[in-house]
Amino acid sequence: EVVLTQSPGTLSLSPGDGATLSCGTSQTLRSVDIAWYQQKPGQSPRLLIYSSSIRATGIPDKFSGSGSGTDFTLTISRLEPEDFAVYYCQQSGSSPYTFGQGTKLEIK
């Protein structure tokens, strides 16, 4: 099973800041294998990024993804109150299609 380790577990920032969230994988993956989801309290997850760097429909360009091999990153610029949520990476390189444990982005 591919293990995804997200860091930090919690990130405390202020509106207007930029955020960098990391996702490390226990095996080398292709860029197409990584997606990022956002989950706000009390809501279902939402697809943000797929194939490491492609924004899903309707996702603003303040969200960007990058990475390769075993290290992947989600970057969020100019944080707004609605961006404070939990972010999960997920791999589709091999079954089971595991998620990371999540990074909670909270208001400082």
Added chain:
Amino acid sequence: EVVLVQSGAEVRKPGTSMKISCKTSGYTFTDYYIHWVRQAPGKGLEWMGFIFPQNGETVYSEKLQGRVTLTADTSADTAFMDLTSLKSDDAALYYCATGDRFLKFFWGPGTLVTVSS
């Protein structure tokens, strides 16, 4: 508009079974996969498996293999998730989601399952 409506909350005793439904609308049911993901209280997301309604192909998480069965009724645009031999750590919010083989574009609201004696 794509909409996924899930069945209501379930309360089950350990050792019993449950079946959750996911009624879809707004797209061609047989063109996309249905994934099932669960989330224990205060925890992260766990992928359970998917079904492709067009041909019935299923892939399950090895952790749940043998206890989970995914089915789809193409005449009703509805997917189902059966989970047997319930344990306390099966208590979770169960989501269905539609998308391609790997991605989940649209999610249902979740079905809360409580397992308690």
